[in-house]
Amino acid sequence: MTPPLSVVANNAAPSSTNDLSERIRRLQAEAKSLAREHVHALEQAILQVERLSAEIADGGDAYPAGVRELARRLAEDCEMKVQTLEAISSRA
Template identity: 45%
Template sequence: MRRTRLNVVPPSAKGGVIEAEMMGGMGEPAHEVINVVPVPLNNTNSLQSLVDATISARESRTQRVRRLQEEAKSLAREQISELEILIDATAKMAHEIAEGGEAYPVGARELSRRLADELPRTLQTLRIVAKKSL
């Protein structure tokens, strides 16, 4: 069982001491002394400093939000660029399969032909949408 005893010096003193005695695990008391210095509070100054701290915290949060939004937009642009590259590569590969002749099954050639026709338009649409949005 732990016992705690605190002796607190009233704030009217210049410096105070808090003495804590707790029973350690071996049954021996452990002593710890904490110095307490009273701080005079001026209500208007502390209120103003609290308001100033709140405003500066809001500004830093606002700046952080802006930075994170810009970072998200940058990552989105990168991912769209990667998608454009992949669509272009897929269109080229689809064209190769469509022109591959008898080595490829008829259904695969037909599907590849359609993709080779559609993907360049899809890529163009994606680029236009990305320029307008980002």
Template identity: 50%
Template structure:
């Protein structure tokens, strides 16, 4: 059976619009960029990729916090020490994710 090409497919890349003056479609008819222009463009791309990775980390932290809360509330099926640790993680990870969000907001207005 072949893969579905539906819009809900998770196989599509997660694309983002970069609103940076350095971000532009490369015009094949223009002269080659200078080394300085290339450095600026590559730095802008690196910043955009770094932002994506930090946002992905924030998302994973929140998912981990949800899982930790489930374990903490899981009752006797989980060992006491695991429930206690999961309880602490469930409280701590959302705070860390919010801190990460605040850092991103400050550095990427």
């Protein structure tokens, strides 16, 4: 888990507008990188849910029929959601 963010005052004036612009670009790049990592973590979590759902769906009579059916549909839905996330992420 990432630590909470806090506001930190910067009392030093930037030496130039270019320095400030460069800092903004660097922070934006860092934010995009962290966002990609977060999306990847979401994909991994969905894949784990898909695996568990498939195990339950294929678990036979040990699981109630309604639970197996719900798990089967959930596994299918997870697969589609991960594919959608990957497609959207590849465009960014």
